[in-house]
Amino acid sequence: MLFFTWPFAAFFAVFYPVYLISRRSVLSRNLVFIVASYFFYGWWNVHFLALLAFTTSLDYLTALGAAGRLLDRRQLAKSCGFLLLVSGIGFALNGLRQPELLLLPPFAACVLFALATSLLNRVEATQKRARLWLQLSIVVNLAVLAFFKYVNFFGESLDQAFSALGVHLGFVALNIVLPLGISFHTFQSIGRTVDTYRGKLEPSTGFIEFAAFLSYFPQILAGPIERAGHMLPQFRTIPPITWALIRSGAMLFLWGLAKKIVVADNLAAMANPIFAHPDRFTSGELTVALLAFTFQIYCDFSGYTDMARGLAKIMGFDLRLNFNLPYFARTPSEFWRRWHISLSEWLRDYLYISLGGNRGSKLMMYRNLMLTMLLGGLWHGAAWTFVMWGFLHGAVQVVYRILGIDDRLKRVDDGSVRGLLANVGAWAVFMPIVCVTWAYFRAETMAQANQMLAGIARLESMASGAWSSLAFYVVPLFLIECGLRFAPLRGAYIRAPFVVRYTGVVALLFAVMVLTSPTGQDFIYFDF
Amino acid sequence: MTRAASILRKTAIVVALALWTLVFGEIFLRVAAPQALMPRYVTGTPYGIRGNVPGAVYRHDTPDVNVEYRINRQGMRDDRVFAEAKPAGTCRIAMLGDSYFVGYELDLRDTIARRIEEGLRARGYRVEVLNFAVSGFGTAENLIAYRKAARRFRPDLVLMQWQVTDYDDNVRSGLFALKDGALVQINDRFLPGVATQDRLMKSALYRLLADHSHLYNFAREAIGWRAKQLLAFVRKRQAGPAGGAEVEQNSYMISPAQVRLAAALLAEAKAEVERDGARMMVVDIPNRTPERVFSSSYDLMPAELKRALPPVSALALFRAAMKRGEGPLFYPHGARHLTPEGAALLSGETIRRIEASGALAGCHGRAGQTVQAGLATIPRTGV
Numbered sequence: 001m002l003f004f005t006w007p008f009a010a011f012f013a014v015f016y017p018v019y020l021i022s023r024r025s026v027l028s029r030n031l032v033f034i035v036a037s038y039f040f041y042g043w044w045n046v047h048f049l050a051l052l053a054f055t056t057s058l059d060y061l062t063a064l065g066a067a068g069r070l071l072d073r074r075q076l077a078k079s080c081g082f083l084l085l086v087s088g089i090g091f092a093l094n095g096l097r098q099p100e101l102l103l104l105p106p107f108a109a110c111v112l113f114a115l116a117t118s119l120l121n122r123v124e125a126t127q128k129r130a131r132l133w134l135q136l137s138i139v140v141n142l143a144v145l146a147f148f149k150y151v152n153f154f155g156e157s158l159d160q161a162f163s164a165l166g167v168h169l170g171f172v173a174l175n176i177v178l179p180l181g182i183s184f185h186t187f188q189s190i191g192r193t194v195d196t197y198r199g200k201l202e203p204s205t206g207f208i209e210f211a212a213f214l215s216y217f218p219q220i221l222a223g224p225i226e227r228a229g230h231m232l233p234q235f236r237t238i239p240p241i242t243w244a245l246i247r248s249g250a251m252l253f254l255w256g257l258a259k260k261i262v263v264a265d266n267l268a269a270m271a272n273p274i275f276a277h278p279d280r281f282t283s284g285e286l287t288v289a290l291l292a293f294t295f296q297i298y299c300d301f302s303g304y305t306d307m308a309r310g311l312a313k314i315m316g317f318d319l320r321l322n323f324n325l326p327y328f329a330r331t332p333s334e335f336w337r338r339w340h341i342s343l344s345e346w347l348r349d350y351l352y353i354s355l356g357g358n359r360g361s362k363l364m365m366y367r368n369l370m371l372t373m374l375l376g377g378l379w380h381g382a383a384w385t386f387v388m389w390g391f392l393h394g395a396v397q398v399v400y401r402i403l404g405i406d407d408r409l410k411r412v413d414d415g416s417v418r419g420l421l422a423n424v425g426a427w428a429v430f431m432p433i434v435c436v437t438w439a440y441f442r443a444e445t446m447a448q449a450n451q452m453l454a455g456i457a458r459l460e461s462m463a464s465g466a467w468s469s470l471a472f473y474v475v476p477l478f479l480i481e482c483g484l485r486f487a488p489l490r491g492a493y494i495r496a497p498f499v500v501r502y503t504g505v506v507a508l509l510f511a512v513m514v515l516t517s518p519t520g521q522d523f524i525y526f527d528f
Numbered sequence: 529m530t531r532a533a534s535i536l537r538k539t540a541i542v543v544a545l546a547l548w549t550l551v552f553g554e555i556f557l558r559v560a561a562p563q564a565l566m567p568r569y570v571t572g573t574p575y576g577i578r579g580n581v582p583g584a585v586y587r588h589d590t591p592d593v594n595v596e597y598r599i600n601r602q603g604m605r606d607d608r609v610f611a612e613a614k615p616a617g618t619c620r621i622a623m624l625g626d627s628y629f630v631g632y633e634l635d636l637r638d639t640i641a642r643r644i645e646e647g648l649r650a651r652g653y654r655v656e657v658l659n660f661a662v663s664g665f666g667t668a669e670n671l672i673a674y675r676k677a678a679r680r681f682r683p684d685l686v687l688m689q690w691q692v693t694d695y696d697d698n699v700r701s702g703l704f705a706l707k708d709g710a711l712v713q714i715n716d717r718f719l720p721g722v723a724t725q726d727r728l729m730k731s732a733l734y735r736l737l738a739d740h741s742h743l744y745n746f747a748r749e750a751i752g753w754r755a756k757q758l759l760a761f762v763r764k765r766q767a768g769p770a771g772g773a774e775v776e777q778n779s780y781m782i783s784p785a786q787v788r789l790a791a792a793l794l795a796e797a798k799a800e801v802e803r804d805g806a807r808m809m810v811v812d813i814p815n816r817t818p819e820r821v822f823s824s825s826y827d828l829m830p831a832e833l834k835r836a837l838p839p840v841s842a843l844a845l846f847r848a849a850m851k852r853g854e855g856p857l858f859y860p861h862g863a864r865h866l867t868p869e870g871a872a873l874l875s876g877e878t879i880r881r882i883e884a885s886g887a888l889a890g891c892h893g894r895a896g897q898t899v900q901a902g903l904a905t906i907p908r909t910g911v
Contacts, residue, residue, distance in 0.1 A: 506549055510560075514560070515561055
């Protein structure tokens, strides 16, 4: 159920009044969230309702265990009861078919939970017990993620590698459907368990609030990857809803919608045919396609995030900022503080720091950076192109660290003309690098990306290509994003006469109605 | 401020904002997304389906073209009026179809009808082409138009247009249905929105909006498109089970039941035309999407119909032209009809098939004489 479709509009029109009524108590509100979110998720495929419930049940227990607590039967019963209830509903919605897929695994999971509780409760050393629970959470969550996302990739890659040596493994690709949003909610769930293990978060014994948090429908499919420390408190209170909040949420949603269906989808229509056959196009056309994708992916993903944040605002909730003008970044480290912030910070806090972070020698730091970026690339998808994308970002970060570019920029960034020139120069060097990495991110194969970049490097017929069409979408995007982010511009808009603000909203509405791409695209990040 | 004054003030603000929204919308569309201004001059006919407004003169203004349309008093897009009696020694071709055959986005000289006529005359045929096409028609309306309008002109050859929208149009019109496998006419009227349109067309302001407002044209197309889709959806459900899996073509979901209805309509049309002593050919408009690929929706038809009524297909020519990098065959904007190049390819193939069929052999003479003779038979009475 995409945010910009009629089914979602109908869903939200029914949900919102019920939600407002349910706000009389935290429990009823959270129960409404769970029902609505599972309905939202199950609309796509009822088969995976049980998987979401499994992650919820598992991490409810592991977070408690990772905090060093001894688990009791009540907590176990809550977990298993919820898992079996959701599985039963999924089974019923599936026409009572496929019990081996929809009922057997949840029962087996409950046995696993009981066994783990029984065994780990016997471990007397609290620290050891907590670590074992943490390991259980990480291993099981990553195993589930690996099964759905990476089995075919690694199987096929191994098969190809051995084939080159004359050994045929005979790997047969499995017909696996990737559950929507699995990478997002798995990371969110692991993050919470790690936080409780590290003592940063007090685990709650409230199952309902955790289930509502993990399945929260505005962000379940493509993030932001929320931190339990930021979100769970919101599920423990009834946040106020004001007209100002609703207005601001609706505007954010509308802007996200425009970014997605007007800018991203139209740019996709420009980029897709060229990426499909890079050999048929001139350097100019290839450059336009690469730039079109550069802005497409930004508008696609940040558009989704804005819509999610807007919806959450309308409900009185606050989702974190996920993008902060990333294409204004002058260095890779700045880029990753602005692009997909929730993932970058997750990778930093749970992977980079766990690997040793900045501690240890410089060589170790570079290794940690590379590993983090490589795994970050692989997180996006099971393909060598994503690994290459991660590798390039890692390599660029290492080079910038070695050269100390960030420190140099800080030293000259004093508001002087020299500082301004240095910033512009750094940006002008770094942005093309970002664009080059997007070629690997977008291409179906490494060869296609290489062909694309080689074609651009020929620098022939650079004037050809739909430069004006690109500018038609990118220039207004640039102006509006600046207006939204830079406080003086935002303030000027807020202080402007009513008719000006009204016209701004009407212009956005007309853009959504009139400029929508005839060829709609799914959200790119739904594939991850 | 009194309560009444306050209400008046608020009302004035709301009205002013509404007006500003419309004015701004018009400006926005003109600047950011100029629309194709394509007013439809259609009205009801005595035989219960739509027809071109007799004597209408109007323009279509799209980002690609600006075209004038002149409808003669018989409701055909032509600058001539045809006598019912066929001139001696002259063959007649009746063309039945929708906006493609009307020649939307094409000057009269570039329309398929005019190209076929001129092409055949140049090859020595004494021939008149009578264009009965009306925008929005499907096969069901083509069949009724043949019965009620074209037949009395005694055509020797009927060219019936086929394109993917016909699958939906035939169901949407609700004129015919299959009952126990037999084609039955279940309604004798299908005049969607015609009464409203007729009323509106009496207003000069409405005509001004229809002819010149980008906002109005955008709204009409958007609402009309959704209304058409909704009606097709409802009628498809009313028509009963789909009879199997639907196939997607050009963003239309086509069910086996729709294919059977379309095939039955074409077979019926062919039988009626042949009973009248004429021949019928189906001219297949290639699917234009996905861009640069082209396909045929006629492929979905049952094999026996394809054998009995092999379509005039310019698919191979279209694909070859694209491969050679020749200009666009469909306009990229507006209602994306055929360009003069696309119409020329389709007309050329149609002429080739007509000649090969021998359907007009009786009207063939030496080129110079016949063209003159042919022109002499056409009374130039204007519209």
